[in-house]
Amino acid sequence: EAGVAQSPRYKIIEKRQSVAFWCNPISGHATLYWYQQILGQGPKLLIQFQNNGVVDDSQLPKDRFSAERLKGVDSTLKIQPAKLEDSAVYLCASSSRGGYGYTFGSGTRLTVV
Amino acid sequence: AQSVTQLGSHVSVSEGALVLLRCNYSSSVPPYLFWYVQYPNQGLQLLLKYTTGATLVKGINGFEAEFKKSETSFHLTKPSAHMSDAAEYFCAVSDSFSGGGADGLTFGKGTHLIIQP
Numbered sequence: 001e002a003g004v005a006q007s008p009r010y011k012i013i014e015k016r017q018s019v020a021f022w023c024n025p026i027s028g029h030a031t032l033y034w035y036q037q038i039l040g041q042g043p044k045l046l047i048q049f050q051n052n053g054v055v056d057d058s059q060l061p062k063d064r065f066s067a068e069r070l071k072g073v074d075s076t077l078k079i080q081p082a083k084l085e086d087s088a089v090y091l092c093a094s095s096s097r098g099g100y101g102y103t104f105g106s107g108t109r110l111t112v113v
Numbered sequence: 114a115q116s117v118t119q120l121g122s123h124v125s126v127s128e129g130a131l132v133l134l135r136c137n138y139s140s141s142v143p144p145y146l147f148w149y150v151q152y153p154n155q156g157l158q159l160l161l162k163y164t165t166g167a168t169l170v171k172g173i174n175g176f177e178a179e180f181k182k183s184e185t186s187f188h189l190t191k192p193s194a195h196m197s198d199a200a201e202y203f204c205a206v207s208d209s210f211s212g213g214g215a216d217g218l219t220f221g222k223g224t225h226l227i228i229q230p
Contacts, residue, residue, distance in 0.1 A: 004156075033217055042117075042203050042220030043157070056217055091156060102218065104149075104156040 002026065004105035006092050012111045018080035021108045025073070025094030031055075032069055033102070034077050035091040043091055049075060082112045115140045115208045119221035127229045132191040134224050136178075136204030139185060146187040147205040147218065148178055157203065163187065174198070199228045 005024040013019050025032050030051050035043035046065065048056040051072035060067070064083070069075040079086055089107040120135040138144055145164050149157040161172025168180040178189045187204060202225075205218040 040222075042205075042222050043218075044220070045217035048217045093157075102147075102159070104158075106154075106156040109154075 004092055004094055004103050006090075006105035006108055008108055009106065010109050010111075012113060013082055015084055015112050016081040018078065019082055019110060020076050020078045021090050021092075021110075023075045023077070023092030023105060025075070025092070026096075026103055029094035029096045029103075030072070031095045032075050033093045033095075034067055034075070035093065037089040037091055037107070039088070046077070079110075082110075084112050086110060087112045115144070115206050115219045117204050117206050117219055117221035119202075119204050119224050121224055122222065123225045123227060125227040125229060126194045128196055129193050132176075132189070132194045132198065132226065134189040134202050134204075134226065136187045136189065136221060137185050138187060138204070138206045140206055140208040142208045143182075145207045146178075146180060147207075148172065148176070148187075148189050149203045149205060149220075150174075151201045151203065151223075153200075160189070160202075194226075194228050196228050196230065199226055201225050 007022050032049045034046045036046050037043040046060045047067045049069040052069045067077045089109050091107045093102045093104045095102045116139045118137045147162045148160040150160050151157050160176050161170045163170045163180045171177045176191045178187050180187050201223045203223045204221045207216050207218050
């Protein structure tokens with residue numbers, strides 16, 4: 001089966017600019033997650049979708065981050081405006097109903113200068 | 114709240130030697146436990162997972178881990194290290210599994226495994 005697709009792979013922006021990341025999960029996976037991985041740390045969950053509804057966004061900095069999952073398939077994560085501390089790899093993952101495994105995409109590496 | 118502690122940010126072993134990466138967790142309910150490997154500039158790949166049943170879990174690439182509830186541990190081992198095992202390893206926990214799908218993971222900070230020739 002095809003994996004979790006993410007784009008772009010790399011992005012460099014200046015602080016205060018906006019940026020968006022895209023994720024296409026594995027076909028049929030109802031649950032989608034966005035994680036932030038800062039260099040030298042483990043991934044941190046930002047938001048979890050079940051179909052097109054938000055299950056958990058308690059760690060999402062809502063003043064600057066937003067995410068949506070249209071029609072319960074693709075998802076976009078946006079940062080506006082970006083700060084230097086947002087430099088990280090943003091990982092998307094998906095899982096199926098009843099599945100204990102998560103499949104991760106390759107991530108988008110964001111550098112804010 | 115759940116948490117994961119990985120002892121040792123860097124572990125160095127000789128090729129052919131035993132690999133032991135330590136993971137301790139805290140969870141208020143029976144946990145689901147995972148080990149992931151991350152190679153440079155790549156995403157996370159699942160090595161193995163514990164959900165229910167047998168506490169000794171075998172994964173890919175010769176790795177295995179044992180869930181010890183009394184010690185709240187889930188250490189990762191491999192009998193003989195190979196150069197290709199050099200990577201970052203993450204232990205993760207989820208303390209619930211809602212009906213619609215798995216809940217989000219809480220990760221440790223990772224252990225960088227170095228293989229000496």
